[in-house]
Amino acid sequence: xRYQVRFHLGKGKHFGHWQVKSAVGVQxxxxxxxxxxxxxxxxxxxxxxxxxxxxxxxxKVCAWIDCNEVIVSGPLSVVGLPCKYNPKVAPHWRNxxxxxxxxxxxxxxxxxxxxxxxxxxxxxxxGGFVRLAEPAAExxxxxxxxxxx
Numbered sequence: 167x168r169y170q171v172r173f174h175l176g177k178g179k180h181f182g183h184w185q186v187k188s189a190v191g192v193q194x195x196x197x198x199x200x201x202x203x204x205x206x207x208x209x210x211x212x213x214x215x216x217x218x219x220x221x222x223x224x225x226k227v228c229a230w231i232d233c234n235e236v237i238v239s240g241p242l243s244v245v246g247l248p249c250k251y252n253p254k255v256a257p258h259w260r261n262x263x264x265x266x267x268x269x270x271x272x273x274x275x276x277x278x279x280x281x282x283x284x285x286x287x288x289x290x291x292x293g294g295f296v297r298l299a300e301p302a303a304e305x306x307x308x309x310x311x312x313x314x315x
Contacts, residue, residue, distance in 0.1 A: 167232035171204060173280065175225065184277060186236055197279050201242040204275040205235035205289050206296045209249060209259040209267050216257035228253060231275065231282070234296045244276045246283030274298065 174185040180194040184202055195202060211229035219225055229251045249267060251259050259267040261284075274287035288299040 167206075167208065167234055169204075169233050169236050170230045171202065171233060171236065172227065172230035182280075195238060197277065199241060200277075201239050201244070202277040203237040203239065203298065204231055204233040204277075205237070205273070205298060207231050207233040207272045207275050209251075209270050209272070211251070211253075211257075211259060211268055213257060213268070216253040219253035220255075220257040225253065229259065233275075237298070242276065242278060244278040244283050244285060246276060246285040249275065249282045249284055251282075 168188055170187040172185050174180050174183050174194060183194040183196050184200070186193045186195065186202070208231070209229075210232055215226065215228035219228065248262060249259055249272075250261075256264065259270070261267055272284055273289045274285055276283050276285055287301075289296050290299040291297075
């Protein structure tokens with residue numbers, strides 16, 4: 167994976183920002199003004215550290231999203247299902263039902279504010295590069311109807 171994305175909780179000017187690490191360095195993105203689209207993803211964590219935090223220890227970095235592409239844009243309004251991580255609540259990535267999502271592979275995740283959302287979108291590989299796939303023809307036809315409601 168080429169990128170690691172996590173929510174930065176360290177003190178300082180980037181507190182509460184999305185942190186994107188790659189081989190060329192680290193970038194920070196304010197969730198109030200930026201949305202991220204993450205392609206070809208895997209939800210990761212360190213279970214031993216997460217269990218200690220869940221048991222009462224102080225928080226430290228123990229979870230992130232590995233992905234092959236990160237697209238940065240202005241704030242988006244995203245429809246999707248939340249993927250949550252808070253080791254004080256549960257020592258694993260979880261969905262709305264609380265199911266363990268650790269190490270799950272997900273084609274597309276998007277951020278809206280501080281949330282990570284599974285949108286059901288797909289990716290395609292073109293010439294060794296991962297990109298967002300075009301919606302199916304049926305989805306194009308339904309798109310305007312969904313927006314009119």
